[in-house]
Amino acid sequence: MSTRLSRRRFIKSVIASGVAASATSGWYSAAQANRPAGTTERLISLNINGRTRRVDVLPQETLASTLRYKLGMTGTKIGCNRGECGACTVLIDDVTHYSCSMLTHSVRGRSVTTVEGLQAADGTLHPIQQAFIDELAPQCGYCTPGQIMAAVALLKDNPKPTRDEVRVGLSGNLCRCGAYDHYLSAVLRASGQST
Amino acid sequence: MTSYDVMPATELYQPVNIEDATALAARLGRKGWLLGGGQDTYGWLKDRAKRPDAFIDLTGIDVLKGIRSLPDGGVEIGSMTTITEVAQNPLINEKFTLLSAAAKTVASPQIRNMGTLGGNLCQDTRCWYYRRGLNCYRAGGNICYADSPEGMNREHALFGASRCVAVTPSDTAPALVALEATMLITSASGSRQVAAEDFFVGPATDILNMTALQADEILVSVRIPRKWADATFYHEKVADRNVWDFALVSLCAAFKEDAGQITDARLVAGGVDCVPHRLREVEQAIIGQPRNETTGEAVKVRATSAATTLNYNQFKVPLMQNLVLRALRG
Ligand SMILES: Cc1cc2nc3c(=O)[nH]c(=O)nc-3n(C[C@H](O)[C@H](O)[C@H](O)COP(=O)(O)OP(=O)(O)OC[C@H]3O[C@@H](n4cnc5c(N)ncnc54)[C@H](O)[C@@H]3O)c2cc1C
Ligand code: SF4
Ligand code: FES
Ligand code: FES
Numbered sequence: 001m002s003t004r005l006s007r008r009r010f011i012k013s014v015i016a017s018g019v020a021a022s023a024t025s026g027w028y029s030a031a032q033a034n035r036p037a038g039t040t041e042r043l044i045s046l047n048i049n050g051r052t053r054r055v056d057v058l059p060q061e062t063l064a065s066t067l068r069y070k071l072g073m074t075g076t077k078i079g080c081n082r083g084e085c086g087a088c089t090v091l092i093d094d095v096t097h098y099s100c101s102m103l104t105h106s107v108r109g110r111s112v113t114t115v116e117g118l119q120a121a122d123g124t125l126h127p128i129q130q131a132f133i134d135e136l137a138p139q140c141g142y143c144t145p146g147q148i149m150a151a152v153a154l155l156k157d158n159p160k161p162t163r164d165e166v167r168v169g170l171s172g173n174l175c176r177c178g179a180y181d182h183y184l185s186a187v188l189r190a191s192g193q194s195t
Numbered sequence: 196m197t198s199y200d201v202m203p204a205t206e207l208y209q210p211v212n213i214e215d216a217t218a219l220a221a222r223l224g225r226k227g228w229l230l231g232g233g234q235d236t237y238g239w240l241k242d243r244a245k246r247p248d249a250f251i252d253l254t255g256i257d258v259l260k261g262i263r264s265l266p267d268g269g270v271e272i273g274s275m276t277t278i279t280e281v282a283q284n285p286l287i288n289e290k291f292t293l294l295s296a297a298a299k300t301v302a303s304p305q306i307r308n309m310g311t312l313g314g315n316l317c318q319d320t321r322c323w324y325y326r327r328g329l330n331c332y333r334a335g336g337n338i339c340y341a342d343s344p345e346g347m348n349r350e351h352a353l354f355g356a357s358r359c360v361a362v363t364p365s366d367t368a369p370a371l372v373a374l375e376a377t378m379l380i381t382s383a384s385g386s387r388q389v390a391a392e393d394f395f396v397g398p399a400t401d402i403l404n405m406t407a408l409q410a411d412e413i414l415v416s417v418r419i420p421r422k423w424a425d426a427t428f429y430h431e432k433v434a435d436r437n438v439w440d441f442a443l444v445s446l447c448a449a450f451k452e453d454a455g456q457i458t459d460a461r462l463v464a465g466g467v468d469c470v471p472h473r474l475r476e477v478e479q480a481i482i483g484q485p486r487n488e489t490t491g492e493a494v495k496v497r498a499t500s501a502a503t504t505l506n507y508n509q510f511k512v513p514l515m516q517n518l519v520l521r522a523l524r525g
Binding site: 082 | 200202204206233234238240303304
């Protein structure tokens with residue numbers, strides 16, 4: 001591997017080849033063979049960040065797995081994988097959901113927004129992303145995509161929230177670093193209010 | 196015990212009408228798993244503690260969704276209505292704030308966005324021994340790990356134990372018992388109605404199930420009668436954290452008053468019994484009394500006169516008494 005190949009790149013390519021390999025692996029095809037006829041179609045179209053993505057989805061697959069391991073969209077994090085942390089938060093039709101705790105098949109026909117979908121076409125960050133940077137809000141950053149998605153949903157509903165309303169809006173997102181106060185300030189800044 | 200990120204191969208049916216759903220439920224029986232928002236489902240499969248063959252996703256069935264007013268002045272809530280909708284609905288916030296207040300305390304915003312009222316009512320107990328897949332009484336075995344000398348039972352029951360000492364996890368269930376709701380249930384072989392109070396069952400009745408639902412039955416909706424629409428309500432949930440954590444003790448109370456005296460009351464506690472626990476002794480003792488601190492002090496011990504404590508849950512006794520006091524203080 002070239003030393004200039006970033007770690008992120010490397011992970012991405014491993015993931016991509018992992019998908020190719022698993023398509024013929026025993027686990028994958030066994031799951032297919034066990035399927036009685038007439039149930040869920042596996043090759044489905046998803047609307048993710050305004051684009052249509054065709055993807056082969058197992059019946060029991062969660063949206064977080066599809067995003068990360070089938071589509072390589074690793075902006076969505078998996079923390080607990082049990083609905084207890086919020087790192088995997090995405091928007092489904094503008095409403096926050098834990099992508100680790102929902103079936104990909106349940107979002108057919110709905111619009112999925114992940115953190116990758118927030119920036120403008122020219123790469124300008126979403127005002128909330130920019131405010132998070134300006135407030136030096138994240139510490140390790142692992143919970144940040146989830147916090148940002150919760151903030152995006154909150155400000156869509158309530159463009160000028162109070163600090164307490166932000167607290168409630170972000171209450172389904174844990175931060176192990178305890179950067180909560182910085183996140184609250186960043187959301188207030190993004191809403192055009194001084195902190 | 197190993198825990199996995201992915202669920203094992205499971206079929207998925209996504210019916211769009213209720214007849215197809217009941218036919219599937221009848222065919223699959225206990226091998227099928229009804230799916231609302233899935234918030235009390237995926238953990239079981241990821242942990243390999245329960246292994247259904249197939250999911251029957253009910254969220255695509257429109258008739259199971261929504262909230263409407265009934266001719267008698269009550270409301271009907273479809274079982275696939277999300278908890279967020281229940282918490283925010285104007286009809287419920289106008290007449291039955293006891294339910295919306297309870298719904299607002301469920302889990303976290305995201306779980307309320309996905310979780311359904313039906314799923315919240317039908318969810319299984321949170322006893323961690325059982326959740327982790329141990330073969331205890333509730334799982335069909337012949338031991339209770341929680342009620343043993345070394346058992347960690349801080350969250351477990353004060354009332355109604357019978358071999359199993361697990362408690363109801365649902366925040367909305369006590370509110371619906373207090374409001375005297377009725378559950379509408381359907382299956383391929385017909386429909387029936389069950390009073391909320393009889394819908395939830397304790398281990399002495401059925402140690403394997405928390406509700407009166409048979410394997411092929413689907414909860415269609417919940418009807419709240421007008422009866423308590425003008426009552427004054429009190430709701431409080433005590434948990435370790437305000438988000439995610441289940442109630443250690445919760446209290447849902449409804450009072451009707453006339454000329455400064457309580458004329459009718461329902462007090463129902465969560466987190467202390469396998470079912471929503473009605474405080475009948477308290478309800479009776481406060482009829483004809485004013486709703487105030489003195490009444491609260493006089494009757495609060497009646498809330499726990501039948502309590503049987505375990506090694507680590509004695510704290511629930513004064514907690515319950517204090518919630519009764521606060522409810523009466525108003
Ligand atoms: C981290 C975490 C914290 C939580 N905290 C709380 C809390 O504080 N308070 C609280 O009350 N709950 C809490 N919950 C539980 C959560 O609120 C419920 O699991 C959720 O409301 C269930 O709704 P659902 O639609 O997602 O259920 P599902 O998982 O879809 O279903 C739950 C059960 O009900 C059955 N079921 C669903 N719908 C029907 C129907 N129409 N007819 C018959 N059976 C049906 C399913 O087969 C399944 O067995 C928590 C859950 C998690 C993961
Ligand atoms: S309390 Fe009930 S669910 Fe928990 S270990 Fe005992 S029998 Fe099992
Ligand atoms: S990873 Fe989904 S809530 Fe923690
Ligand atoms: S910044 Fe580290 S977990 Fe939130």
